[in-house]
Amino acid sequence: MVASNKAQKPANKTIKEKKDGEKKDGSKANGFYHDETYKTVCCWTANTRIKYVPNPKSGKSRIRYAGYEKAKTVEESLKKGSFPLDLLFDYQTGKLSVLGGEIRKEPIDPSKATTHTDTILSKWYYRAHPAKLQALRDAEKVFEEKSLTKMNLKNQAKALDLSERLGIKLDEFSEGMLSELDAARKVADQEAEKILASAERQRRKISDQDCVKVLRKWAFRKNEARLNVMPEGSSFVHSDTLGLIRCRDGRYMATEPSVLYPNVFTLFNKWVQDQKPSKYQKPFPFTSISVNYAYAAKIHRDQGNHGPSMGAALGNFTGGRLNAWEDDNKSLDLDQLLEVKPKVLDVSKGPTLFDGRRAHSVEPFKGERFSLVFFSAGKYWKAPKKVQDFLKQCKVEFPSDASMEYYMKQTPAAKGYSSEKRKATASISSAKRQRTLASGGA
Numbered sequence: 001m002v003a004s005n006k007a008q009k010p011a012n013k014t015i016k017e018k019k020d021g022e023k024k025d026g027s028k029a030n031g032f033y034h035d036e037t038y039k040t041v042c043c044w045t046a047n048t049r050i051k052y053v054p055n056p057k058s059g060k061s062r063i064r065y066a067g068y069e070k071a072k073t074v075e076e077s078l079k080k081g082s083f084p085l086d087l088l089f090d091y092q093t094g095k096l097s098v099l100g101g102e103i104r105k106e107p108i109d110p111s112k113a114t115t116h117t118d119t120i121l122s123k124w125y126y127r128a129h130p131a132k133l134q135a136l137r138d139a140e141k142v143f144e145e146k147s148l149t150k151m152n153l154k155n156q157a158k159a160l161d162l163s164e165r166l167g168i169k170l171d172e173f174s175e176g177m178l179s180e181l182d183a184a185r186k187v188a189d190q191e192a193e194k195i196l197a198s199a200e201r202q203r204r205k206i207s208d209q210d211c212v213k214v215l216r217k218w219a220f221r222k223n224e225a226r227l228n229v230m231p232e233g234s235s236f237v238h239s240d241t242l243g244l245i246r247c248r249d250g251r252y253m254a255t256e257p258s259v260l261y262p263n264v265f266t267l268f269n270k271w272v273q274d275q276k277p278s279k280y281q282k283p284f285p286f287t288s289i290s291v292n293y294a295y296a297a298k299i300h301r302d303q304g305n306h307g308p309s310m311g312a313a314l315g316n317f318t319g320g321r322l323n324a325w326e327d328d329n330k331s332l333d334l335d336q337l338l339e340v341k342p343k344v345l346d347v348s349k350g351p352t353l354f355d356g357r358r359a360h361s362v363e364p365f366k367g368e369r370f371s372l373v374f375f376s377a378g379k380y381w382k383a384p385k386k387v388q389d390f391l392k393q394c395k396v397e398f399p400s401d402a403s404m405e406y407y408m409k410q411t412p413a414a415k416g417y418s419s420e421k422r423k424a425t426a427s428i429s430s431a432k433r434q435r436t437l438a439s440g441g442a
């Protein structure tokens with residue numbers, strides 16, 4: 001908002017133009033009021049200073065005018081009984097002039113309206129932007145075809161705006177995509193679809209860069225539930241789970257983002273098999289992925305996983321290696337484990353096998369860091385066939401007894417930490433004893 005002291009002269013002192021079409025001066029008139037009138041009035045604020053000429057009216061409007069003619073601001077005029085349309089009429093016909101005060105550079109967008117006056121003035125926003133109104137009218141046909149006409153004008157406008165801003169075709173729009181989160185994810189999914197198709201054509205592997213491209217477009221949910229990994233002082237982490245989850249009532253299902261954005265899910269699933277260390281002869285079995293961004297998880301043990309995980313970090317960052325307490329057999333609590341030196345895994349080099357059921361954390365890091373942790377949900381074999389089929393369609397390597405056994409053998413049994421070993425590593429500095437920050441596993 002910009003404070004302006006410039007006086008605005010009334011747009012016209014007479015009403016001689018036709019109801020529609022061109023005015024005498026050649027400018028367009030939008031119904032009774034000129035486009036310019038809408039634009040001007042929509043830029044006003046509650047504190048725009050105004051002045052009325054002495055009461056020139058007759059009949060009922062004379063009584064109403066008498067109520068607000070002494071008003072010194074737009075807000076005051078509305079409070080004293082001016083109808084919103086009176087503002088347009090009085091301004092266009094020269095009864096109201098603007099002396100200065102707070103005036104916007106651009107008409108107020110309905111979604112930005114914060115005061116009662118803003119709400120009133122913003123209802124002509126589309127009148128002040130005839131091109132946007134025309135685009136909205138053109139879009140109506142698509143909304144009708146998609147049975148989205150129950151969306152009110154404001155939401156239709158939002159859909160139109162998001163589709164233009166994010167490059168989503170209007171006929172791909174759904175009501176669920178009205179939030180910026182959904183819209184951004186749709187864009188990420190389209191990017192993933194393109195990458196998958198070109199990789200297929202070129203018979204090439206999915207690269208780290210492919211994943212980063214999609215991750216940068218993905219909008220992360222603020223996850224307030226992952227208390228076990230949440231760095232101290234945070235109230236949420238940027239974390240989503242794709243693939244299989246076990247609900248509290250015991251049902252198994254594929255998470256909503258994996259169903260709504262299957263190309264993103266498929267891309268990550270292909271990537272992990274393409275990039276896993278070649279020393280493993282079998283595809284890595286998993287059912288789910290924890291997708292994380294911009295946080296370093298504190299020391300924790302993953303709850304309810306079956307078998308080992310494959311974790312990797314992507315992006316442009318320094319630090320952020322994975323601390324893995326490989327011999328954690330739960331005989332020590334997490335605070336005690338901080339006395340023991342962990343094995344440090346550089347997960348920026350690609351997918352790395354570790355057992356998320358044993359304590360792990362992530363070093364602090366600087367920069368942009370995403371992490372993908374592939375794991376199997378506990379008792380995954382109970383998932384209904386329909387859910388398993390969906391996961392397999394998305395290129396999930398659903399665990400078999402043989403594949404799970406193979407990878408279980410790659411992570412030797414935890415030996416536990418003896419008190420001698422604890423003493424030997426107790427020289428770790430007190431700074432390092434602080435609970436290290438970490439991501440959703442890696």
Ligand SMILES: [Fe+2]
Nearest residue numbers: 302356440441
């Ligand atoms: Fe974890």
